[in-house]
Every structure is written in C-alpha cells, then in structure tokens.
Amino acid sequence: MTDETLLSARKLSLSYGMLPALVDVDVDLWPGEMLAVVGESGSGKTTLLNVLSGRLAPDAGAVWYRDPDGHLHDVHAMPAPALRTLHRSDWGFVHQDPRQNLRMNVTAGGNVGERLMAQGARHYGSIREQAIDWLTQVEIDAGRIDDMPRTFSGGMLQRLQIARTLVTHPRLVFMDEPTGSLDVSVQARLLDLIRSLVTRLNIAVVLVTHDIGVARLLAHRIIVMQRGRVVETGLTDQVLDDPQHPYTQLLVSSVLHA
Amino acid sequence: MKGYNFAYLDEQTKRMIRRALLKAVAIPGHQVPFGSREMPLPYGWGTGGIQVTASVLGAGDVLKVIDQGADDTTNAVSIRRFFARTAGVHTTTRTADATVIQTRHRIPEQTLRDDQIIVYQVPQPEPLYRLESSRIETRRMHALADYGLMHVKLYEDIARFGQISISYDYPVMVNRRHLMSPSPIPAFDNPKLHRMPTLQLFGAGREKRIYAIPPWTEVRSLDFDDHPFRPIRAPHPCGLCGATDSYLDEVVIDDRGGRLFVCSDTDHCAERRAAGHVGTEGLKEAAE
C-alpha cells in the first residue's frame, strides 16, 4: 500500500455566475483506486470531474497529479501541451455518450489504435494486433475490427470507447456516467467489464454516477455531493450502509437494494 | 506595363508577404496567415503562388512556370506572361536556367540548386482538412504536434485497401515537427522535398496561408515501419525519351484509343531528347 496519492485536490471552488457548482472540495485518489462521486442531478459531479481532469479551471483551489517518476504537477498550471499529452497517455476519459469520444467515420480498429499512434506507434501490424486484443477484451468480435462504429449498438459503442481509452494503459481514468445511456440489461455487463479491466490493470478511476448500485459495485471509496459540496465521504459500503449525513440517508433510502 | 507596380503588387503588400515568408522559413512547415490580395486571376489559378512569386521576384530573375510539369498549359503560359508584363523579367522553360520556378502539382525532375527558389501553388494548406473540419482544433493539433489522427487515416487506408492509397498531396513531417501538405504533387515527388538545396515556398490564396521549407530541411513522408512510404510510378519507360526514372503522364495519342506514357516534365523530356535519348515512339517516328 503506497501512501502517496496519484491525484489530490484541495479547496476546489467554482461558480457559474451566482450558482456555486463546487464549494471547498477536497479529493484524494490513490493508485489503482476506484472513487465514486455520487449525488443528485446538478450537484456538481461533472463539474468536479472536469476540474479534476484539467478541462475546466476552478475559481480557487488546486489539483495535483503525481507522474510515474513521482513528480507532482499542478494540473491547472501545466502548459497546454503537457496536459494534452497527459490526456492521451497517462489519463483517459470515458464519456456518457460514446459518440463524443469516438470517431464515427473511422473503423473500430482505427478508433482503438489512435492513442497508440498519437504516442508514436508506427508498426501497422502491432497496432492492429493490439486493437484486436482490446476488442476481444471488451467482448467485441475481432471480426468487426474494420467496421464503422455507426453499425454498433449502444453497448458496443460504450465498450469500444473503453477499449480506445484503455489501450495505452492509462494510470487514471475519468468516467462520467459510463452506463448512463444504456438500458439496464446491457449495464450489468459493462459494469462487470469495467470492474475486471480496471482491477486487472490497476487503473485508478474517478467515476461519476447518480446510480448508487453502480458505485457500490465498483468503488472502493465514495464521495457524496450536494449543491457543490462534499457532504460525506468514506468507504463505499460504510457510507451506503451507515450513512451519517441527512442527504446521504435520503439518497440511500430512495433506492431499492442499493 | 504602365499603371502597375513592379510585379503587380504594391510594395506594402509585398513587404507584408515577405514578413510572412520570413516567419514561415523560421518555422519550417508551419502555416502563416497572410492578407491575401485580390489578383486579376480567379482562385484556383494559383493566386497564392503568384503573390509569393511577386514578392520574391527581382528584376534580374528568370522565371519558369509549370502546371502539372508542363510549361505550355494555359495556366502556366498566362502566369508567365503576367510576370513578363508586370515585372519585365525574363522567362524560360528550361529548369536549369530559371532562378524562380512557380509550380502547380509537380517538382521538376532535374535536381534543383541552392540558387533557385521554388514556389508551390496550394489549394488547401491544411493536411488535416479532411479529417478534422474545425480550424481551431487543427490549429491546436499543430501547436501540440498531435498528429495521431493523420496516422489513423493511413491506418484506415491499409485496413481497407491493403496499402496507403494516397497518390498525391501525400502528407509529410517537416523538420520532425510540423505536419505539412506538400500541395497536390504526386507522392512520387515527395522524396525530392527532403533535404532539397532549394528554398521551397508555398502559397494558398483562397485559404490565405503561406508556409515554407528552408534549404536542406528534413522532410519525411508519413508511413508505418511495416508499410513504408513508396513513391509510385507507372511501370513504363517514357515513350518519347525512354526515361525510366521520371514521373509519367498517360496521354491518348489517336482516336483508336492508342495510349502513350510520356514524361510529365516536358522540359526534362525535351532536354533528354536533345541529348539523344529516344523512346519507343521516337523510334517509330524515326522508322516512318
């Protein structure tokens, strides 16, 4: 167990006009850890994810990332090229709508291979091999490698997005409602897939979800947000089974078998 | 010609273009915006190239203009005539005699020298244009040298056709930093871009962009280790001069569907024939 965090945020605040979307938020994430961010719609989950990943600058506070060499980087003070490099190598982002991330006019193989090529992979055969390997890992038939994503179902698109993101073995992946756009029958399969891949590859994940069941299934720790504030945080099963804050109790009581 | 400044453009405009050219030379392969002027020619006739040529031309220069390798197409002839009139410069069809060569779609076969300048007419300066429609995004990709997408295009080609199917305007990396469109020259010409002794200038009039490759700059055609770049050439000798190493055009020679492969670089072909080289067609003519 390492004591050094992979990502740490302190006193993050951000307002949209008069609306406080983040108020004094602290976050710590350790290597290989799954952290769920839950809360009702509009509580600031996506905003937090965007600030943590450097896509949105906070009004106050800082986010620190520790690179594989142990150096700390102030994410919001990083030069744009360095941040972009981070986003296409060490980090990954999984969107609720896979179409936001996938290139719909590029084959499945090209979609999976892009991050490899962006990192300088220049051997077609090996790029293709890795694409096939990843398609298989996300349970897409390797025979579909040259098909366009528009011929894929919603669940397949989401799995393709995951393959495209994980192919470079990122250390940290941000996920915003990865199962949100899928129907329930497909959700379970995807969750299981995320769970096993992330565990096996020891990837740290910040997972935004309003589905407490998803958080329970995947996350080691949980952050409960309400109106931009963290109202409770801790071990996932403790927070969900013995919630202390009134808002968490409300959240937990409003779902069956959470 | 009365009423016009030397080489048509006013001095202030030329200075502005020269400044853009200097910046372009300083950052090889980087597209520099410039205030493209209305020219007495429609876009597509090389207004970008003409403005660049006008800005670098001096009274003592000798100008050659080619279009697809030929000096005698309407386009080439009218541009040559334009500068002969507005600048009073000498013009030539001989590559070796020219000091400035403006070209559309070809690089002369003859190795160019360090006392020459070649000016390319560019319709679309953005190599990522077909892949990413947002200008802001492509600019960011250049700024960050984020060119994975271009390789995705090559990957897609190989996946679909078994090989990279780009036969002209084949993208290159300049000085290991900037992805660049070499203009719609055949991929066959790409190796000539690499470490060329000649200053290479590119002008895109409609898109208002200028870029450059300084002499001796490294220019690599994008490829994969296991699918290396290969300049493609029709597997024939030139019917007129017998050359086996020049880029060929296929021309229809009679109304019975007869076809002939001949050098696309007409000056090169003529020079060779003058030096006594003969192709199959030439032999036939001699026999008749």
Added chain:
Amino acid sequence: MSQVMLRTTALAKSFTLHLQGGVRIPVLSAIGLDLHSGECIVLSGPSGVGKSTLMRSLYGNYRAESGHILIRHRGEMVDLATADPRTILAVRHETLGYVSQFLRVVPRVPAVDVVAEVPTGRGASQDEARRIATDLLLRLNIPRRLHGLPPATFSGGEQQRVNLARGFIGNHPVLLLDEPTASLDAENRAVVISMINEAKARGTAIIAICHDAEVRDAIADRLFALTPLQDAA
C-alpha cells in the same frame, strides 16, 4: 495462552435517523470483548439487540461511534474505529473475513469466480484460484453444473453456501460469520460446522451469530451476551 486477535473497548454505536426527525437509536454501549486465536465466540441476545450491528461495526461496515476496535493486522494492533478507508480495506484483504447473512451478487460473475476473486486478488493465478474455489464449492455441495453460472438465480441456501465459500477461501486470521447456517439443511450444516472447527484448529479467531442451538453448541467456546439498551429517545 493464545494471542488476542481482536479487542474492543468501550465500543458504542447509535443510529441517528435524519429522515425521521433526527431520532437517535442507541444500540451498543460499552462493549468490551477479547477474541483470541483459535477461539470462537458466539454473540447472543434477543432479536434486535444489536448482534448484527456489532458484527458490522467490527468489519468497518458500520461506523463505530466511540471506543476502539483493535485488530491484529500484520503483527500490529490497528484501530478500525479510527482507521482510514484504505487501511480498513487492507485489513479486510488480509486479516478480516466476513460472511454476511446474504450474498450480494455481482451481476454476470459465475459462482466459481465470485469465490476465486479472493485468491486472485492476492496474486494467485486464475487457474489455481479456480481450482481451490471449485474444491470448496464441491465440499459445500454446490454441484459442478452451477459453478459456471452467476449466483443470482441460485436458491437461498445455494447462495449462502457460495457466500461461505467466499468467506472461507481467504483463510483470514479473523472471521466474522452472520448466521452462517440459517438457510441450510442438516447435511450442509454439518459441513459448515466441520469447516468452522477446522479453521479454529488452524488458529482462526471467529465471531459468529447463530440462532441454531445445535450449531452454536458445536462451534462456540463461549457466548458473548448483548443486552438491550434503554431507548434514549
């Protein structure tokens, strides 16, 4: 004398129900308990007295309100009442096992992998982990044809046996068992009793809740009686 593996001092726990106007339910107070290696303590007391609450608090599933829960983890006593989440997870990983009353099924994961997850999580190969898991499931009379199926559709008794296999496979030095035999028939009860006694013989320290007097007599070294608190509200 064998080592103390788990010790609680002055442990207290109450629930505050904010959705019911903030009513406070005190459940545990001044719990002092010592558990030694190789020993099995059975919690006793009437329904609703707080047996499961105590056990969940020991596991870190409920948050101790005050007092200490010391557990011997990697040779040192760690206080689970104040430990950070990552420490609690590490203790659960290596030291503290828990068989809940009901299996919480993970969709789509076959029974054998539900059980094998524990050894693979500790670095065992998939094959090795599955082999041990299979043996354990067979011992608990889960027929082979069920091993490859997710337990969601299993009967209550089958699910509980999968849960037991998952709890026992890790050989945790401290094991918490909440009604391990509640929905089992006599034959399977006997299997579980012998598994518990084998574990004790290996030195495992066990705390169990079981209403079945026969099972209790077969496994308990002593009882720990909980008595109802006066309602403060």
